[in-house]
Amino acid sequence: MKQFWKSMLRSPSGVIGLVILILAIAAALFGPLLFPNSPWRMVQRPFLPPFTLSAVPLGTDALGRDVFAGMIFGARVSLLVGLVSTLVALVVGMPIGAMAGYFGGKVDDALMRFTEFFQTIPSFALAIVLVAILQPSIYSIVASIALVSWPPVARLVRGEVLSLRTREYVQAAIVTGQSNTWIILREILPNALSPVIVLASLMVATAILLESSLSFLGLGDPNLISWGYMVGAGRTVIRQAWWITVFPGVAILISVLGLNLIGEGLNDALNPRLSREGR
Amino acid sequence: MPKRVLLGLLLACGLTAPALAQEPKTGGVINAVIQPEPPGLMLAQIQNGPTQMVSGNIFEGLLRYSPKLEPQPELAESWSISEDAKSYTFKLRKGVTWHDGKPFTAADVLFSVEMLKQTHARARNNLAQVDKVEAPDEYTVVFTLKQPFGPFLGIFEVGSMPMVPKHLYEGTDWKTNPYNNAPVGTGPFVFKEWQKGSFIRLVKNPNYHEKGKPYLDEIYWQIIPDAAARSVAYETGKVDVLPGGSIENFDVPRLSKLKDTCVTGAGWEFFSPLAWLWLNNRQGPLADKRVRQAVMYAIDRDFAKDVIWNGLGKVATGPSASTIKYYTDDVPKYPHDPAKAKALLKEAGYKGEKIRLLPLAYGETWQRWGEAVKQNLMDVGINIETIATDVAGGNQKIGDWDYDIAFTYLYQYGDPALGVGRNYVSSAIAKGQVFNNVEGYSNPEIDKLFADGAVATPDSKRKEIYEKAQKILVEDVPVAWMLELQFPTITRCKVKNLITTAIGVNDGFKDAWLDK
Numbered sequence: 042m043k044q045f046w047k048s049m050l051r052s053p054s055g056v057i058g059l060v061i062l063i064l065a066i067a068a069a070l071f072g073p074l075l076f077p078n079s080p081w082r083m084v085q086r087p088f089l090p091p092f093t094l095s096a097v098p099l100g101t102d103a104l105g106r107d108v109f110a111g112m113i114f115g116a117r118v119s120l121l122v123g124l125v126s127t128l129v130a131l132v133v134g135m136p137i138g139a140m141a142g143y144f145g146g147k148v149d150d151a152l153m154r155f156t157e158f159f160q161t162i163p164s165f166a167l168a169i170v171l172v173a174i175l176q177p178s179i180y181s182i183v184a185s186i187a188l189v190s191w192p193p194v195a196r197l198v199r200g201e202v203l204s205l206r207t208r209e210y211v212q213a214a215i216v217t218g219q220s221n222t223w224i225i226l227r228e229i230l231p232n233a234l235s236p237v238i239v240l241a242s243l244m245v246a247t248a249i250l251l252e253s254s255l256s257f258l259g260l261g262d263p264n265l266i267s268w269g270y271m272v273g274a275g276r277t278v279i280r281q282a283w284w285i286t287v288f289p290g291v292a293i294l295i296s297v298l299g300l301n302l303i304g305e306g307l308n309d310a311l312n313p314r315l316s317r318e319g320r
Numbered sequence: 321m322p323k324r325v326l327l328g329l330l331l332a333c334g335l336t337a338p339a340l341a342q343e344p345k346t347g348g349v350i351n352a353v354i355q356p357e358p359p360g361l362m363l364a365q366i367q368n369g370p371t372q373m374v375s376g377n378i379f380e381g382l383l384r385y386s387p388k389l390e391p392q393p394e395l396a397e398s399w400s401i402s403e404d405a406k407s408y409t410f411k412l413r414k415g416v417t418w419h420d421g422k423p424f425t426a427a428d429v430l431f432s433v434e435m436l437k438q439t440h441a442r443a444r445n446n447l448a449q450v451d452k453v454e455a456p457d458e459y460t461v462v463f464t465l466k467q468p469f470g471p472f473l474g475i476f477e478v479g480s481m482p483m484v485p486k487h488l489y490e491g492t493d494w495k496t497n498p499y500n501n502a503p504v505g506t507g508p509f510v511f512k513e514w515q516k517g518s519f520i521r522l523v524k525n526p527n528y529h530e531k532g533k534p535y536l537d538e539i540y541w542q543i544i545p546d547a548a549a550r551s552v553a554y555e556t557g558k559v560d561v562l563p564g565g566s567i568e569n570f571d572v573p574r575l576s577k578l579k580d581t582c583v584t585g586a587g588w589e590f591f592s593p594l595a596w597l598w599l600n601n602r603q604g605p606l607a608d609k610r611v612r613q614a615v616m617y618a619i620d621r622d623f624a625k626d627v628i629w630n631g632l633g634k635v636a637t638g639p640s641a642s643t644i645k646y647y648t649d650d651v652p653k654y655p656h657d658p659a660k661a662k663a664l665l666k667e668a669g670y671k672g673e674k675i676r677l678l679p680l681a682y683g684e685t686w687q688r689w690g691e692a693v694k695q696n697l698m699d700v701g702i703n704i705e706t707i708a709t710d711v712a713g714g715n716q717k718i719g720d721w722d723y724d725i726a727f728t729y730l731y732q733y734g735d736p737a738l739g740v741g742r743n744y745v746s747s748a749i750a751k752g753q754v755f756n757n758v759e760g761y762s763n764p765e766i767d768k769l770f771a772d773g774a775v776a777t778p779d780s781k782r783k784e785i786y787e788k789a790q791k792i793l794v795e796d797v798p799v800a801w802m803l804e805l806q807f808p809t810i811t812r813c814k815v816k817n818l819i820t821t822a823i824g825v826n827d828g829f830k831d832a833w834l835d836k
Binding site: 264274277 | 628679
């Protein structure tokens with residue numbers, strides 16, 4: 042573990058990514074304490090440019106709502122959707138991939154055809170359809186993002202398991218009569234975890250982008266403010282009021298960038314061939 | 321001070337009778353936006369907004385209506401009403417010809433009435449009180465009613481009752497008649513060509529029955545599907561006329577500030593679109609009158625007007641728009657008063673039960689309005705959950721009475737008997753339909769007032785009845801009236817006299833001219 046943090050902190054991109062993520066999480070957790078007002082509340086005159094009033098530092102939107110408060114509260118939704126939907130995708134994708142890789146044969150065929158069924162449909166189109174059918178709400182959004190993002194996990198885990206399965210220590214475990222579940226959970230998965238963690242950090246970024254795109258198209262939860270919604274609502278007035286779109290847009294950019302940097306840092310730290318001194 | 325009064329007078333004259341101020345010039349082409357592309361141009365069969373906007377130039381009705389909804393001659397040059405108010409006699413204008421040269425006579429009127437009863441739902445409804453229609457001679461038409469019907473003189477505008485050429489339609493299958501694609505009317509402009517997805521071209525009718533009119537040579541109705549592109553088309557000079565509703569509200573201030581640009585809210589008096597919130601009177605907290613009143617007090621309607629509608633329109637006082645006959649503002653008032661709303665909620669024993677809000681999926685403006693209203697209601701402690709839906713889904717929910725609060729706006733057609741009563745009388749409660757009494761309000765007194773009002777004579781009696789009805793309704797708050805909507809028409813200032821009647825751009829461009 043110590044070794045991991047050491048190499049993680051040695052890669053500059055990992056550090057920058059971590060700092061960004063920590064800042065975003067802090068904003069999501071503690072921001073609402075600083076801004077007890079709902080971000081939907083109309084607090085000032087509409088279209089107030091940024092940096093004119095210290096009470097609304099980033100200006101107001103078309104209804105006079107505080108853009109800064111919207112960004113703070115939006116961080117909650119974006120991060121929540123990103124993390125939860127990735128978690129759900131992992132919970133669905135890992136067992137499917139592990140079973141396919143471990144058992145092989147017909148099980149593998151069946152599970153992989155099932156996975157490919159989801160992979161052949163463009164994921165964003167599928168997400169739009171799902172949200173539209175289920176009615177937009179935070180639950181349907183998380184569910185549809187999870188549903189379109191688990192197949193890569195399954196494929197990755199399957200590949201790892203396929204290669205680990207032939208290792209001596211797994212063979213030894215089989216010979217000593219360990220149960221399949223025990224072998225998968227205790228022998229194989231822990232060793233397959235590093236690429237999955239890297240993938241997961243990138244999936245969070247993708248999920249944030251997906252949620253933003255859905256909200257941008259008006260398919261967000263109408264009761265929750267999110268960055269994508271703010272960009273979508275401000276898009277049509279961008280010529281009169283650039284700040285309504287630009288600030289949440291920058292927030293999306295930075296947080297997605299941060300997560301990608303973390304992914305890179307994790308990759309450096311977890312990949313045994315790269316993390317050695319003499320690379 | 322006197323100077324200012326004089327200026328005001330001059331302005332007033334300029335608005336009501338511009339012909340006095342300036343002599344119209346002949347010639348020129350107008351490019352106008354039509355949004356969306358109409359499904360067809362045969363006005364007797366298709367009544368979409370865009371169809372009427374284009375075809376109002378091709379077809380004509382017996383009457384037009386001034387912005388105060390007074391009847392004016394069009395194809396009928398005069399009319400009289402019998403003593404018992406049951407018989408209406410119209411004298412038709414002589415020397416009127418269809419675009420193909422055939423004369424327009426009383427036979428065409430009789431035929432049109434028969435055809436419209438089958439093809440035009442609103443005309444059928446409007447004509448329900450008609451017993452028989454006769455033509456004593458070629459230029460006289462007599463409508464005989466079963467009983468006096470106050471609003472009868474208000475149903476002859478071109479969109480409600482367009483005149484159709486008998487010689488081209490009689491004995492044919494109306495739906496597949498080839499003239500549906502190249503309509504023939506009596507109007508000031510003749511249909512020339514329609515490049516689907518691009519433009520509709522109308523040219524001047526040289527034989528138009530009003531001498532000297534129309535002034536314009538041609539009208540191009542440009543079809544531009546994207547709202548932002550329509551704004552740009554105006555900015556770049558591709559089009560000169562943006563009819564109401566063809567661009568998004570937030571673009572209105574920007575375009576209004578452009579050089580040589582004139583904006584007017586006139587031309588919607590006949591339709592008088594009124595926006596309100598359906599409140600489901602059947603169930604939950606909203607079944608209590610005090611909660612409904614609290615909703616009225618909680619919502620900041622001036623804010624909606626000033627911010628969401630860019631100052632256009634008017635805060636509604638009750639079920640009738642102020643342009644509708646017999647409107648009165650002598651009714652209980654509901655200013656923005658959150659404290660009073662909270663007190664009423666407390667009195668009614670509201671405990672924070674969840675109330676669903678259904679915004680109207682008609683684009684940005686309505687979405688923002690839904691958010692503002694939700695915040696207003698949350699501020700006084702009403703627990704609102706917004707339900708996201710599309711237009712069809714929303715209509716279905718409202719028609720099935722599966723909602724608590726829902727946005728809508730409806731046309732009122734000039735008279736309370738034509739456009740107001742349908743939303744409040746208990747006989748108009750019918751599950752599955754969207755534009756009737758979907759709130760489920762039922763009050764025998766109101767039923768009787770509206771039943772009496774439609775057939776009462778003389779006018780003063782109707783006035784009395786409808787004023788009473790308005791007072792009762794505003795006290796009961798069956799729905800929460802929001803705004804009298806105004807859809808601004810944006811034009812280059814060189815386009816003169818575009819809007820002269822109560823249906824504005826929909827009434828044809830026969831008075832319009834270009835100041836070059």
